Amino acid sequence: MLSLLLLALPLLARAQDGSLSGPTSSASAANYHCDATKCKLPTCACASTSAPGGIAPADTPQFIVFTADDAVQSYTINAVNSFLAQRKNPNGCPPKMTYYTSLSYTNYTLVTDWYVAGNEIADHTMTHAELPDAAEINGNLIALNALAGIPLSAIQGFRAPFLNYTTQTLQNVAAAGFLYDSSATSSIPATDPGTDAYWPYTLDYGLANDCLSVPDICSGKPVLPGLWEIPMYAIFDEKGAAGPHLMDPWLDGNTSAVLTWMKNAFTAHYNGQRQPFGIYTHPIHLATGYPGVADPTAMVAMVNEFLDWAQVQPNVWIVSNMQLMDWVRNPVPLSQLGTADYLKCSTPQVSQNICNGMPTNEAGLLSHCAFSDFPFFTCYGCPETPPTTADPNPPQATVSGQPLRSRLPANCSTPFWDPIKGQCLCTDSSCAFTDNSRPIGPNGANLTGGGTGGAHTTPTPSYVPFDNGSPLPYLVPDAGVWAALFVGLAGAVFAGAIIL
Numbered sequence: 450m451l452s453l454l455l456l457a458l459p460l461l462a463r464a465q466d467g468s469l470s471g472p473t474s475s476a477s478a479a480n481y482h483c484d485a486t487k488c489k490l491p492t493c494a495c496a497s498t499s500a501p502g503g504i505a506p507a508d509t510p511q512f513i514v515f516t517a518d519d520a521v522q523s524y525t526i527n528a529v530n531s532f533l534a535q536r537k538n539p540n541g542c543p544p545k546m547t548y549y550t551s552l553s554y555t556n557y558t559l560v561t562d563w564y565v566a567g568n569e570i571a572d573h574t575m576t577h578a579e580l581p582d583a584a585e586i587n588g589n590l591i592a593l594n595a596l597a598g599i600p601l602s603a604i605q606g607f608r609a610p611f612l613n614y615t616t617q618t619l620q621n622v623a624a625a626g627f628l629y630d631s632s633a634t635s636s637i638p639a640t641d642p643g644t645d646a647y648w649p650y651t652l653d654y655g656l657a658n659d660c661l662s663v664p665d666i667c668s669g670k671p672v673l674p675g676l677w678e679i680p681m682y683a684i685f686d687e688k689g690a691a692g693p694h695l696m697d698p699w700l701d702g703n704t705s706a707v708l709t710w711m712k713n714a715f716t717a718h719y720n721g722q723r724q725p726f727g728i729y730t731h732p733i734h735l736a737t738g739y740p741g742v743a744d745p746t747a748m749v750a751m752v753n754e755f756l757d758w759a760q761v762q763p764n765v766w767i768v769s770n771m772q773l774m775d776w777v778r779n780p781v782p783l784s785q786l787g788t789a790d791y792l793k794c795s796t797p798q799v800s801q802n803i804c805n806g807m808p809t810n811e812a813g814l815l816s817h818c819a820f821s822d823f824p825f826f827t828c829y830g831c832p833e834t835p836p837t838t839a840d841p842n843p844p845q846a847t848v849s850g851q852p853l854r855s856r857l858p859a860n861c862s863t864p865f866w867d868p869i870k871g872q873c874l875c876t877d878s879s880c881a882f883t884d885n886s887r888p889i890g891p892n893g894a895n896l897t898g899g900g901t902g903g904a905h906t907t908p909t910p911s912y913v914p915f916d917n918g919s920p921l922p923y924l925v926p927d928a929g930v931w932a933a934l935f936v937g938l939a940g941a942v943f944a945g946a947i948i949l
């Protein structure tokens with residue numbers, strides 16, 4: 450289980466050499482021309498700093514997209530929950546986020562749980578491969594469907610590991626039927642007249658971001674009609690445009706400085722064109738109790754202070770990238786958000802003890818797949834060997850005295866599927882979900898951020914960990930890995946601007 454540690458190594462290694470120190474695009478490099486009379490919602494959108502559908506800034510929700518990347522483990526889910534579990538959106542529903550999942554060291558049952566709880570599961574390749582081929586991208590879909598019960602139709606987003614992509618990567622993503630990619634960077638402040646802080650747009654007329662950092666894109670390339678790009682919006686330090694920070698900015702400076710950078714960038718979006726604001730995490734950096742990771746308490750408190758501050762401002766919604774896409778493709782003014790289905794909090798009503806991604810139902814029903822590389826749990830039966838790009842869905846291992854488990858069919862939603870009996874508990878779409886949303890109200894009315902006023906006075910309520918507080922097992926790694934990890938961490942903390 451030493452390999453549990455290796456989860457963190459790819460991104461830490463990258464942090465030492467993958468940082469950028471200035472804008473990754475410019476208007477002249479973009480050379481972007483989009484015919485807005487031909488490019489129309491919902492399937493086409495020109496890159497624009499203005500909200501889609503001609504909605505005025507005052508009528509536009511300020512979305513905060515919260516994303517996490519890499520393997521899904523109890524540690525990383527706990528870290529994400531430390532920001533989101535206690536929060537509510539203006540309609541009273543818990544915020545959802547997007548998890549760009551890579552499969553090495555992923556605990557599949559936690560992916561099922563996270564999806565059934567309403568979050569978006571997206572593709573980050575099987576092995577966190579640099580410049581991934583189709584097998585890396587598509588194998589992730591197959592394995593997530595087979596071993597985590599995620600419907601293929603629900604996996605709509607892709608993010609390139611290390612944010613390193615080429616035209617070929619995007620072509621692979623388009624060919625695999627994804628709705629969107631979110632690997633490109635917006636690296637010029639939203640207040641700059643030449644900003645590249647575009648709302649999500651389709652690649653009908655090529656990319657308009659990363660024109661200086663990725664070869665052979667922009668000036669109309671690549672043409673991938675209907676594939677959306679959701680730019681990742683940088684924040685900026687004291688150096689302004691020369692000091693962009695993107696992922697895990699809390700590793701780039703002290704907490705009071707980074708809080709200021711985040712507030713300044715948020716305000717620039719909020720008081721401007723309301724482009725989404727991103728919180729882009731590698732949650733392992735914010736995990737408590739993970740070997741080799743420094744105590745994240747101060748960083749977690751800082752990010753919560755930021756979210757508390759942001760959420761007491763009116764019309765701020767924390768969403769997944771798919772929820773953002775739902776709005777962008779069919780934009781409605783603030784007054785109509787309360788009726789938007791994709792923002793409602795629907796909870797599946799299933800109380801039977803079946804293995805369905807609802808932790809209260811599935812006790813004792815999980816299969817433990819005891820692979821030496823990384824043991825994981827699943828509802829859908831252990832494979833004979835761990836998934837690989839060559840074989841993302843190996844045959845199911847037989848367990849004596851137990852029937853094989855049935856994988857999710859295309860016509861049953863995950864929480865209603867009983868993989869042991871192989872039956873769908875819901876045969877009628879009307880029985881599937883209960884809508885728990887409250888009437889839309891002024892933001893802040895029932896939030897954790899401190900009431901309806903502007904000042905942040907109440908502390909964030911204490912957070913209940915995903916595992917109800919019981920300590921999770923891990924083995925102590927050998928000395929060599931400890932040494933490597935500490936070197937890597939030092940690199941991460943002292944590396945330059947953008948950590949990929």
Ligand SMILES: *[C@@H]1O[C@H](CO)[C@@H](O)[C@H](O)[C@H]1NC(C)=O
Nearest residue numbers: 522523524556558559826921
């Ligand atoms: C994997 O999932 C199981 C079942 O939810 C859980 O008991 C275990 O702690 C998890 N381990 C990790 C490292 O995520």
Ligand SMILES: *[C@@H]1O[C@H](CO)[C@@H](O)[C@H](O)[C@H]1NC(C)=O
Nearest residue numbers: 467579580611613614662663
């Ligand atoms: C992406 O990966 C390739 C191949 O490893 C490397 O040459 C290139 O520098 C990377 N690009 C970025 C922007 O990191």
Ligand SMILES: *[C@@H]1O[C@H](CO)[C@@H](O)[C@H](O)[C@H]1NC(C)=O
Nearest residue numbers: 686687702703704705706707
């Ligand atoms: C935090 O960093 C800023 C520069 O980004 C610096 O001016 C400030 O003194 C630092 N504060 C502390 C407490 O180290």
Ligand SMILES: *[C@@H]1O[C@H](CO)[C@@H](O)[C@H](O)[C@H]1NC(C)=O
Nearest residue numbers: 858859860861873875876877
């Ligand atoms: C789902 O499809 C299978 C055959 O592929 C069929 O037997 C079953 O009745 C269908 N279930 C529902 C709920 O439609």
Ligand SMILES: *[C@@H]1O[C@H](CO)[C@@H](O)[C@H](O)[C@H]1NC(C)=O
Nearest residue numbers: 541887893894895896900901
């Ligand atoms: C929200 O807060 C208001 C006043 O602070 C209170 O009257 C109301 O009951 C709360 N609603 C919920 C669902 O907590």
Ligand SMILES: [Zn+2]
Nearest residue numbers: 518519610611
């Ligand atoms: Zn990654």
